[in-house]
Amino acid sequence: NAGVTQTPKFQVLKTGQSMTLQCAQDMNHEYMSWYRQDPGMGLRLIHYSVGAGITDQGEVPNGYNVSRSTTEDFPLRLLSAAPSQTSVYFCASSRGTSSYEQYFGPGTRLTVT
Amino acid sequence: LAKTTQPISMDSYEGQEVNITCSHNNIATNDYITWYQQFPSQGPRFIIQGYKTKVTNEVASLFIPADRKSSTLSLPRVSLSDTAVYYCLVVPLGANNLFFGTGTRLTVIP
Numbered sequence: 001n002a003g004v005t006q007t008p009k010f011q012v013l014k015t016g017q018s019m020t021l022q023c024a025q026d027m028n029h030e031y032m033s034w035y036r037q038d039p040g041m042g043l044r045l046i047h048y049s050v051g052a053g054i055t056d057q058g059e060v061p062n063g064y065n066v067s068r069s070t071t072e073d074f075p076l077r078l079l080s081a082a083p084s085q086t087s088v089y090f091c092a093s094s095r096g097t098s099s100y101e102q103y104f105g106p107g108t109r110l111t112v113t
Numbered sequence: 114l115a116k117t118t119q120p121i122s123m124d125s126y127e128g129q130e131v132n133i134t135c136s137h138n139n140i141a142t143n144d145y146i147t148w149y150q151q152f153p154s155q156g157p158r159f160i161i162q163g164y165k166t167k168v169t170n171e172v173a174s175l176f177i178p179a180d181r182k183s184s185t186l187s188l189p190r191v192s193l194s195d196t197a198v199y200y201c202l203v204v205p206l207g208a209n210n211l212f213f214g215t216g217t218r219l220t221v222i223p
Contacts, residue, residue: 004156031209042200042213043157050209058210090156100147100204102211104156 001026004105006091012111013081021076021108023091031094032074033058033102034066036087043090049074081112114212115139115203122218131188133217135201138182143206146177146184151198151216160199161186188219196221 007022025032033048035058045058049068063085065077074093078085088109092102118136125131137146145164149157161168163175163184174187188195200216 033210035213040215042215043211045210045212048210059212092156100145100162101159102157104158107154107156 003027004091004093004103006089006105006108008108009106010109012113013078014113015081015083017081019078019081021078021089021091021110023074023076023105024072025074025091025093025103026072027093027095027103028071029093029103030071030096031102032068033092034064034074034076035090035092036060036085037090037107038087046076046089078110081110083112086110086112114205115141115144117201117203117214119199119201119214119217121215122220124220124222125191126222127192128190131191131195131219133186133188133199133201133219134183135186136183137201137203140181140203141205144203145206146175146181147202147204147211148173148175148186149200149202149211149213151200153197157200157213162204191219191221193221193223195219 004025030051034046035043037043044060047066049055088107090107091105094102115137147162148160151157161175168175176185198216
């Protein structure tokens, strides 16, 4: 199993550009989520999904959209990038509703200039 | 959600046992205590989870007193590769979402 994969690893955007961060998992996990981590900080939840077709907002959802058309994929869309969205983005997945053991991807480092 | 408080940083020499204590005074009856580890430039990794008393796995031990208002993560005989940030989380039973604080930055010194 590849686990949780994220692409790209690094990305530089100009203010106002849009892009999609990709996340995929091959563990047939129902629950998937996106976090952002700013320097020296813990992770903050952006959006999450408890299954295909179901998404909900986390702690810091503004400026981001998600969709979940398949169990495997959970892309994160930045609608109009802003410098405040410069961060490291992590995708995670877990089985069912028991979220204690979540599996995290390697992260995408995004810089918005 | 119960707030957690843990040291910002700790240093330890190789081969020593390290204990990281987390305070969660407002923990609820259906909350579980969960610890994650994050190496530089990587995503967090689940280490251990418990409800009360002691839990041990191949990586660490977790000690939880009867009142559950604190917990201690114990790492036996640390090595340089244990240098990481350690997060203590309180997670309600059945909850989907994790809330991370700033964690404890452990530095292992040769």
